[in-house]
Amino acid sequence: MEPLLPGAPWLVAHRSMLNKDRPRRVTLNGRDYVLWQNRQGEISALNNVCPHMQAPLSEGWICAGRITCPFHALEFDGQGRMWQEGRSGAALARPLKIFVEDDCIWTYGGFAPQLPIPELHRHLARDYEFLGVAGETSLQADLLSSLLINYDFNHQNGTHREMFRVISCTVPSFVQSEYHAHVEMQLVRAANTPGELAKNPALALLPRQMSNTLEYAFPSTTVLIADVPFGRLAQVHIVYPETESRTRTFILLYGQIANPLLKRLLRKPLLEAAATVVAQDARAIESLYPREKPGVRLANDEIIAYAERLFREWPSAFAPVPADTLQCSDSPQGQGDCSNQQ
Ligand code: FES
Ligand SMILES: [Fe+2]
Incomplete structure (x- = not known):
């Protein structure tokens, strides 16, 4: 496939999505990769195709920190060296x-960076405190449709x-x-029915008048910041293109909840509510x-037109960012630099 938005930084996983010593397949712009985290928390990523006879490495296992085909x-x-x-x-x-x-795993998918992380x-x-990942879904939809619903x-x-x-x-x-982009949004809502509250108890926590803020970092990220009676939530919607017709999405949920008991009680319903949001978006997009x-x-x-323009004119909607202003810090594995990658 023709890569979509080559040179964009894509957040392909959060560290918490990688079980220690368990390979995970990631598809980005039509290519498969394998990611894994060893017991020391070091994260590695290789092309998923075994160089011997092209088996999928993600179906293998981890042994002493190495992936086994x-x-x-x-x-x-x-580093892809054979043991x-x-x-x-x-x-x-x-x-x-x-x-x-910050536990987010980014990649440019092998292209020269056009934007900083x-x-x-x-x-x-x-x-904020990280509360968890919700609603991870491979949408049967193109990237543009999956992006625009967030705008x-x-x-x-x-x-x-x-x-x-x-x-x-x-x-x-x-x-x-x-x-x-930065958007202020005022929402006035009616009360939920008892049936809706029974299905989704977290709705009882939402005020009837909400002043929300949305922060956008095109193309990967949309953050919805909502003040709620018990603190503040930041719901981070992530997208990246798997193929021309499939888009991966998930929510990283962050919160400022001072009361530790409330935090413990609310974490699960909040994550479930976030997953419901993704499921509803998915149904609409698909x-x-x-x-x-x-x-x-x-x-x-x-606001939709703004995002669509960035998509269609990529990467020329604005002058490319000079390489020396790209802000990529070293990963724990020393893999972080911003040189061109092919
Ligand atoms: S295909 Fe033979 S070791 Fe991977
Ligand atoms: Fe939505």
Whole structure:
């Protein structure tokens, strides 16, 4: 496939999604990779195709921190070197360059970076506590459709009607700065029915009037920040293209909940509510007919138009970022630099 948005930084997994010593397959822009975390917490990534006879390494197992191919049991270390007679030999398997920042695993998928890894995630990790991952889904939908729903300030009226019971949604502020945008949103909602509350107890915690903030780092990240009676939540929607017609999405949930008991009690229902949001979005996106020019314009559709322009004009909507301003820090494995990768 033609890669989508080559040179964009993609957040392909959070550390908590990798069980120690268990390989995980990641598909990005039509290519498969294998990721694993050893017992010391070091994360490695290789092309998933075994260089011997092309078996999928992600079906293998981890032995002493090395991945073992499921077909003939050859072992490769994190740099792709074959392990033979007690030592590393030639680099045969192709490594994928990754950047591990605040437990988020980023990659440019082998392309020269066009944008830095967004600062936004660093701020979230600094100011919030990580609560978990929710709603990981491989959407049967193209990247653009999967992205745009996060820039759509009307879809909550239909897609999420059972959750939010929206009476009105206004956007007093939309500020864009190249690939970053900041939106203030005011939501007035009706009470949920007893049946809706029974299905989703976390809804009882949502106020009837909400002032939410959305922070965008195109293309990977949308953050919804909501003040709630017990603190503040940051729901981080992540997307990346698996293939032309499949998009991976998940939510990283962060919170500022001072009361430790409340935090313990609320974590699970909050994650379940986040997963419901993803499931509702998925149902909407996956049922769309092929995209055409919209026949009607709604209020705030300029926010969708902004994201669509960034997508269609990539990477020339704005001048490329000079390489020396890219902010990539060293991962624990020393894999982090921002040189061009092919
Ligand atoms: S195919 Fe991987 S070891 Fe043979
Ligand atoms: Fe949604």
